[in-house]
Amino acid sequence: MQDTDALLDSLIRSAEPEAAAAVVRLIRDGSDAELAAVNPLAFAAEHRLAEAAVISALLHAARLGLFEMTWNVICPSCGGILDANATLKGVRQDAYHCAFCTLDTEPTLDDTVEVSFRVSSRVRRIGAHDPDGLTFWDYHRQVFFGSAVNFPDAFSELADRALVESAELEAGERIILALRLSEPAIVLDPVTHATHTIELVGERTDERQDLTLVFSDSRGCATGGALRPGPVRLTLDNRTAARVLPGVFSAGEALQALIGGRRPFLSAKRLLSSQTFRDLYRTDTLEIDQRLKIVSLTFLFTDLKGSTALYERVGDLVAYDLVRAHFRILNEIVAGQSGAVVKTIGDAVMATFPTPDRALAAALAMHEAMNRFNAERGVNELILKIGIHEGPCLAVSSNDRQDYFGQTVNIAARVQELAGAQAVFATESVVRHVGSSCLLSARRVRSEQRSLRGIGGGVTIYEIA
Known part of the structure; x- marks a missing residue:
């Protein structure tokens, strides 16, 4: 902690005093969720500070090793992170595919590459440093979605309405979920970015319908199919070498209200035009x-x-x-x-x-x-x-x-x-x-x-x- 204190003192000397003091308080007192992906513009608004001063303070903090910058390619539709990179060098020029939205996005530094800041593990260990230990919703909020997504205050209530069922599968694990679907749904695993859309067609049935989904190391796999409204036996098979967190979401208003809010974020374009x-x-x-x-x-x-x-x-x-x-x-x-x-x-x-x-x-x-x-x-x-x-x-x-x-x-x-x-x-x-x-x-x-x-x-x- 002594080394960290010296770095914090250096930050206070190198950046605008009020912004630097706010960043120091964040490092010392902030929650794991607050430190997982700091949105500089939202942080500035919350603390009534100048955006440029906060950006500069976080850049100085990153240079000192207090934070790590992440250059995220985000889906302009859902706000999900399609690719996370330690530097801008990792951003490729060709289009990225969002399986959740079935949308191809050509990266531009204006609005599809965001920059956020995560506290260094050498300064404070937080849950996002070990994503395999995060809960279902913490993984979505701290890893899958970008800092532009503005989650509502009524998150828990909307999450209960939007989520039909969820599961946690370790590597090689296979489970069966018993569901009853009355409206279209989408199965999403935020780890592999695999999705499967379920359309409901025809008359309601009381006969059980079977659906098997396999999660592989092929990232962003998108599939879909049609079922009749009624009972479904959903088999989930994890054939990856890591944990997966599939969730069955009702594709309705509750899901849109849950992830549809947006707030300003620090774009790569703006950061490249920062003198600091x-x-x-x-x-x-x-x-x-x-x-x-x-x-x-x-x-x-x-x-x-x-x-x-x-x-x-x-x-x-x-x-x-x-x-x-x-x-x-x-x-x-x-x-x-x-x-x-x-x-x-x-x-x-x-x-x-x-x-x-x-x-x-x-x-x-x-x-x-x-x-x-x-x-x-x-x-x-x-x-x-x-x-x-x-x-x-x-x-x-x-x-x-x-x-x-x-x-x-x-x-x-x-x-x-x-x-x-x-x-x-x-x-x-x-x-x-x-x-x-x-x-x-x-x-x-x-x-x-x-x-x-x-x-x-x-x-x-x-x-x-």
């Missing part, structure tokens, strides 16, 4: 040949106008110090808007934001900060040119760093090339974003059709004074 994540996990995020889709990401490019003349006018040493100071200012503004600096190129900055309004707010703040900086020096030397664009892209690995590739990146860079001094140039998807309206209400905005170097066709560009 990029600072703490600079390398080893993606495989060299890994390409993961992002449906919508906002890119902001900046450059200094007349930087070559600045070096000639004030000399290399002074100019270098000025440019470094400008980088520090921009980095703070980007981080303050939940963004991250991907890289600097000469005097230019490339940054990403989860939403267009965050990027726009950062751009406006950058101009204001540079104006103050120049006013303090009494010389108007650092003039920013800023361009913003939003759209789909690929998360890739480049030069041992996590980077982005695609036409959206190219357009954002070209928009910045068009930008004049003291103005922000942005595309229509940025300006029309619902969160941008309040930022633009008191500003002069004009638009015109422009050609971008290397980009076919005209693009509507908005100049924000």
Whole structure:
């Protein structure tokens, strides 16, 4: 415990104090269920803390070894975890299949890859570290379903109504359940992700019907069939090398009410746009040949106008110090808007934001900060040119760093090339974003059709004074 106390003290020193203190209390006093899969956004809302501060605190805690990050591919329909990975490298590019929903899902970092945090077993041993010891419902809530599923307060009542029967089978075990079905049902094993849907057709019968289900090491096996309403003898045969937990669920309103609630979760896209994540996990995020889709990401490019003349006018040493100071200012503004600096190129900055309004707010703040900086020096030397664009892209690995590739990146860079001094140039998807309206209400905005170097066709560009 002495080593843990030292790590907790280090966390308090490295992260925002209130968020760090809340995470420390969670580690010391939280229940096993609370520590199994921490949803940073839900935790922030519960404790009335800033989301960015909580994310940063948990990232620092993970870096110290207090937590382990889990990158889960989740089914967008049921919220079940289709694949759990220790790093983003484990997420494959091809589609995942949810047998429970009979749905194929192509992974995108926006909404099908979530990141949650589990307390390290070296700090506190909890039930989720030994899932074979979890009860039927604890396994579902702590292992099978992702942190986006918002279980209702009346969970026990709904669970009783939704569950027809459940079983626990050790490796090689075989049991028989006697059921009476009056509505369609689904058999689900959360360990192997195997499912069997039971449709009810025809007249009710009093004759016993037989159904045999075999659980194998083939993950995500989906089968189905039809029976008549009435008695069923269900034989369950576990041919895996581990325990299975099959349950027979009534496919009705109670099941939907039990698992249908959703809450915000930390997406991989948002985490990759966290400055703290990029600072703490600079390398080893993606495989060299890994390409993961992002449906919508906002890119902001900046450059200094007349930087070559600045070096000639004030000399290399002074100019270098000025440019470094400008980088520090921009980095703070980007981080303050939940963004991250991907890289600097000469005097230019490339940054990403989860939403267009965050990027726009950062751009406006950058101009204001540079104006103050120049006013303090009494010389108007650092003039920013800023361009913003939003759209789909690929998360890739480049030069041992996590980077982005695609036409959206190219357009954002070209928009910045068009930008004049003291103005922000942005595309229509940025300006029309619902969160941008309040930022633009008191500003002069004009638009015109422009050609971008290397980009076919005209693009509507908005100049924000």
